[in-house]
Amino acid sequence: MEIITGGVPAATGLEAASTAAGIKYQDRTDMALEYSQAPCVAAGTFTTNVVKAQPAKWDRKVIESGVPAPAVIVNSGIAHACPGKEGFRFYKEKPAAAAE
Numbered sequence: 856m857e858i859i860t861g862g863v864p865a866a867t868g869l870e871a872a873s874t875a876a877g878i879k880y881q882d883r884t885d886m887a888l889e890y891s892q893a894p895c896v897a898a899g900t901f902t903t904n905v906v907k908a909q910p911a912k913w914d915r916k917v918i919e920s921g922v923p924a925p926a927v928i929v930n931s932g933i934a935h936a937c938p939g940k941e942g943f944r945f946y947k948e949k950p951a952a953a954a955e
Contacts, residue, residue: 868892879932886954890926897924897942909943917950929952 863871869891876886899918901911915926928949938945 863889876930880931883932885931888926889928889929892925894923897927898922908954909938913943926953 859865871889873884873887878885897918
């Protein structure tokens with residue numbers, strides 16, 4: 856295995872961008888988009904806890920579907936654990952918006 860230094864975009868075929876989205880604090884880089892130019896498969900490790908946050912349920916469903924996932928959105932500073940109906944709608948809309 857070859858270890859590549861320089862972060863996500865240093866690997867051939869991968870691109871990444873980040874921003875300060877103001878999720879919890881102002882002027883702190885807290886959101887990133889990582890994109891693969893080639894088709895790829897997603898993998899994940901999930902909690903065995905009985906209580907699971909909505910994003911974990913959504914991500915697990917996507918990964919188990921086997922649908923290619925060329926991009927991932929990562930955020931820091933908020934777990935989105937109990938978002939309610941509006942929050943769940945957000946999880947459906949965010950991937951579509953990223954795909955555009």
